[in-house]
Amino acid sequence: MMERETYTADLGGERLDLFLVRQQPDLSRSHVQKRITRGDVLVDGKVRKANYKLTPGEQVDLLLAPPAPAEILPEPIPLDVLYEDEDIIVVNKARGMVVHPAAGVHSGTLVNALLAHCRDLSGINGMIRPGIVHRLDKDTSGVMVCAKNDKAHLDLAEQIRTKTAHRVYQAIVYGNISEPSGLIRGDIGRHPTDRKKMAIVREHGKPAVTHFKVLERFGAYTLVECSLETGRTHQIRVHMTAIGHPLLNDPKYGPKKSSGFSIRGQALHSWTLTLFHPRMHEKMKFEAPLPEDMMRILKALRDKKRKMGVNDDAGIDR
Numbered sequence: 001m002m003e004r005e006t007y008t009a010d011l012g013g014e015r016l017d018l019f020l021v022r023q024q025p026d027l028s029r030s031h032v033q034k035r036i037t038r039g040d041v042l043v044d045g046k047v048r049k050a051n052y053k054l055t056p057g058e059q060v061d062l063l064l065a066p067p068a069p070a071e072i073l074p075e076p077i078p079l080d081v082l083y084e085d086e087d088i089i090v091v092n093k094a095r096g097m098v099v100h101p102a103a104g105v106h107s108g109t110l111v112n113a114l115l116a117h118c119r120d121l122s123g124i125n126g127m128i129r130p131g132i133v134h135r136l137d138k139d140t141s142g143v144m145v146c147a148k149n150d151k152a153h154l155d156l157a158e159q160i161r162t163k164t165a166h167r168v169y170q171a172i173v174y175g176n177i178s179e180p181s182g183l184i185r186g187d188i189g190r191h192p193t194d195r196k197k198m199a200i201v202r203e204h205g206k207p208a209v210t211h212f213k214v215l216e217r218f219g220a221y222t223l224v225e226c227s228l229e230t231g232r233t234h235q236i237r238v239h240m241t242a243i244g245h246p247l248l249n250d251p252k253y254g255p256k257k258s259s260g261f262s263i264r265g266q267a268l269h270s271w272t273l274t275l276f277h278p279r280m281h282e283k284m285k286f287e288a289p290l291p292e293d294m295m296r297i298l299k300a301l302r303d304k305k306r307k308m309g310v311n312d313d314a315g316i317d318r
Contacts, residue, residue, distance in 0.1 A: 004062060016036060020060065025233055036050045039063075040063045044059055072128065075107060077112060082143060088147060090146075094291075095139050097138065099135045099136060100128055100129040111130060122150050131147050133153055133156045141288070143271070144273075145165075160231070166273070169227070169228075170224070172223055173248060176220070177212075177222045182243075184242065187201055189206065206230070208235050210236060211227045212224045218301040236268060241253040248297070267294055
């Protein structure tokens with residue numbers, strides 16, 4: 001029997017294709033429309049057109065074809081392991097590493113590396129994403145936890161859902177943030193014209209809240225600490241852009257002009273992760289030091305500030 005994902009329409013008059021894009025933000029509208037045309041989408045058991053207007057309470061089923069057979073092979077890729085036991089493994093993910101295989105990417109991922117390093121991983125997310133509890137963007141570095149068994153996976157997933165597990169990021173952003181700290185609130189959804197981007201939207205978005213604190217100012221750039229009340233796709237990148245301070249070298253949300261700094265992708269790093277061990281229930285905190293590329297940029301900015309005789313630190317602990 002074919003598997004399916006089921007959703008319940010909550011807004012009257014919303015187009016079927018737009019409703020599914022709202023439920024599945026990783027899918028493009030054109031892809032959803034093709035699936036609808038192909039008969040992979042049912043509304044109360046019936047095939048409908050993409051422009052069908054939903055009524056609240058109608059059941060929308062997205063039929064899932066079994067994944068194409070693909071063997072995810074272990075690869076002896078070096079891992080920066082911060083902690084490991086029989087239940088979890090905590091790693092410092094390198095910038096540029098994809099977390100799990102996807103369309104067009106079948107090797108060189110964190111999963112390939114984990115399969116070579118660990119004898120067992122949680123199978124809850126299937127053979128494509130074994131052990132993966134949460135994700136980081138390809139070009140975001142830093143601390144991640146993975147599960148070695150299903151019990152640990154379920155426990156960690158619940159901690160992330162309820163925010164019992166807490167992540168703190170560091171980022172270098174464009175511009176001078178004058179206030180010492182702040183809160184950004186704005187619903188995040190698919191960008192209205194660029195389906196590969198997210199944006200703050202007025203309708204059909206998911207609530208998102210980001211807290212930031214200035215760590216150090218450099219005039220044209222600011223080093224900030226960010227913590228999340230929610231975990232939306234590209235949340236920090238979207239929210240910092242929304243207040244006029246996109247992340248340094250962000251290819252999607254930053255300025256097109258090169259910053260002149262040598263870094264691959266956005267200057268964003270998952271700095272700390274605090275969680276409760278799924279078996280021992282002890283509180284644990286892990287820290288991944290800033291990667292070399294961000295440290296090099298910060299050194300250059302500090303040297304320039306020193307030469308200019310500027311002293312406007314915000315209390316960063318170096």
